[in-house]
Amino acid sequence: MTDTHLEEEAKLWTSMLQPNTQMLSKKKSRHNKVIRSFTLIHSYFVAFFSQLAEKYGPIYTLKLGTQRVVVLQGYNIMKEALIAQGDAFVDRGIVPIFEDVIKGQGVVTSCGEKWKQLCRFSLMTLRNFGIGNRSIEERVQEEAQCPVEELRKTKGWFYNFLPAFRVYLPGKHKIISRNLEKMKHFILERVKEHQKMLDPNNPQVYIDCYLSKMQQEKENPHSEFDLENLITPAVDLFAAGTETTSSTLRYGLLLILKHPEIRAKIHEEIDHVIGHIRVPSITDRQDMPYMDAMVHEVQRFSDLLPLNLHHAVNQDVKFKNYVLPKGTTILPVLSSVLYDSKEFLNPDQFDPQHFLDKNGKFKKSDYFMPFSIGKRSCLGEGLARMELFLFLTTILQNFTLKPVGDPNAISIKTNQVGFFTVPPHYQLCFLPH
Template sequence: MELAGAVTLLVVVYVSCLLIALAKKKLSQKGRLPPGPIPLPLVGNFLQIKSSEILKSLLRLHEKYGPVFTVYLGARPVVVLCGHQAVKEALIDRAEDFSGRVTNATLEPTFQGYGVVFANGVCWKQMRRFSLTVLRNFGMGKKTIQDRIEEEAQFLLAEFRKTKEKPIDPTYYFSQAVSNIICSIVFGDRFDYEDKDFQNLMHMMNNSFREMSTGWAQFYDTYASFLKYFPGPHTKVYDLLEEMRLFIAKRVKKNQETFDPSLPRDFIDCFLIQMEKEKDNPLSEFNVKNLELTTLNLFFAGTETVSSTLRYGFLFLVKYPDVQAKAHEEIDRVIGHNRVPNIEDRSQMPYMDAVIHEVQRVSDLIPMDLAHMVIRDTEFRGYLIPKGTEIYPILSTVLNDPTMFKTPDAFNPENFLDENGRFKKNDAFVPFSLGKRVCLGEALARMELFLFFTTILQSFRLKPLLAPEDLDTTPQESGFANIPPFYQISMIPR
């Protein structure tokens, strides 16, 4: 038995060494990747990266290897970019080269390269150009969408008044209010807050955002090449997204039944018009699958990102009561209590603008961005990154870059104010990413955040159930996203 064990050990060592040698030879043929920890065969940098805490692991490696390094998630190499300068050089200075997209393994069964967020090549360019055009035609960045946000904010105030100062979890209040803005664009109308189907949809969306960020989801995204053959919790995300896709499919069918090409009512109608125009083109990207999944992209991103930022924002405002007090003072001085806030007020409210920016910076909602990919062999900082290599621009290291912010490790609106109290822009403010894959709803999200924050704070004082120092702002999950913790507050009329 001892001899057999020794032989087995020798065979394992020999095979491992052979695999490492083959891997190194393959790499030398493909390019000159940035340095990083030596990978093991098949499992890559398993020893250096805790797959349930990928961000923390990458930040530790950043300290050792610098702003640009390579890690192996399983058998696949990933080039990691850290800090404002490295991310800017890639996504801005070399924007086209780094414009590809890689879909998380947990999301791949749903999207399969379709939809504006996860498409590549011609499909992505057409979906993005079309989506931006329709969003602008339906008022993104204009007075018409401001009116919709102001109206929805009043519905939200009415819901808060119904609570009569009792403690509430604001999660679904924010989800429904924010979702109704994007619903008015993609579906042509809003939903009542008591609508059971709408409530169920918000629960599915919130749950899927959280499931995408769990330790298991990160583990699956790392080792999907093995795990995809086995059952497990990774199917939860697919099931939730599939229910949302089916909801959208029903809305598409409803639109088709009452469709009038001369009077487009929403994003779906506009897409149907384009499908009709290109029906004789066998290479057209305007098909039902892209319609459903681009609509799902807009619906999901247009709800969860802004509503999660509002949840973080209200938590920070009760944890830092002096910030809330200063925001109240500026609102009272600039707007008063007798008129509805509007977007033109922002230029006169540097402190409120700074607070919102700091909320976005500290909440660090999508810390590793969505994975990019180089679309051609790319020379970068003396390295040669082969076409198709996955890229992780760590936005968290940009938003917390000590060379760009006064106090990167603390919640402090002064990070966005100059010595005279005027608002100060910062190139490292990248919560919407940057470059060619920047969030296409950025203008809408910025308007929503300002109007919802100012409208609510104009009418209410936020009161926590715990002492401010006892409030915990640690995310409930940190993976694909930093998911805000659950908490309760009371809305006290002012």
């Protein structure tokens, strides 16, 4: 691709990434063109951003609609920004659809003192409930048995895996808004129930802890603990803790279905380490390097949040011989790290060997960052990693996956991506193992 073509493509695609208000007001036919074009980004943007980085370096500016965004491409520069200078890059950049619906509330999109208070409280509360350590394992094991029991009822009949989450696309903002409002209403009803029976000395769930904190802070004029900031973080935790894990599980089963040689190695390791009598435990992970590597590879390959969530600098920052003015939106491209060919030999191929050494032992990689890095990384990383290992291990302990139709016809390429990558629709059979 020539420089001229590259620049033309940049203008085209970046205009689609975030339409300006004039584009949104155009006729529906043109608007649908933007929607269809937006869904093509998944097969294009890795090469697109890589080409821009080759020409302009690992840091460059794009104009996304009406907004100028500084793009960070690659492990070293991302680590320097989000870790070494993390305090300055900790704010959230403005994403119009989030701003319209969430309005800067909650843990995910808030900034400044509000984010500090809510993040500190959420982390402490989640840890007190066992998130991130083995005290929560028993609950995850119980949940992992639920899909197994449901799948047994199919008696080997094929099972449809449909994307449960519709991607964030231009023109879909009204649907997203309605869905989020329904979720907020659901959370509000639960809050009302807990308000009636609240025992501050014996909190049972996150909502109880927050309501108690509200009571403690009611005389503090600088407190961020109000009802709106309870509902939105609850929605954040509910949505981020369910959709991301379920999408990764669906992608994982699809990839295992596509690769029978990988499936065979997984079954061999499960049979050897766990057998078919006892329930899998997170302690098994240290004795199951292939399974551990496979789960990591699912997360790397599926690239669930390819463009990351926008960051912003909260002060004027000198960074890589540039001065980034306060408020500058930062786009740290996770795909550039997860698909780095210097770290992963064949990044476009699904291969658990990317996380195994020459002796077959599990090999960590600093480039593994599906949860992002730094102070705005995913709060539920520990729980998500436990869930993915236990759910996939439990399912594969009990079932053999069989494709419906020609296995060579299985496609692992998604045709829809917005802020999140979603797996394609597929069918499979679960045969008792």
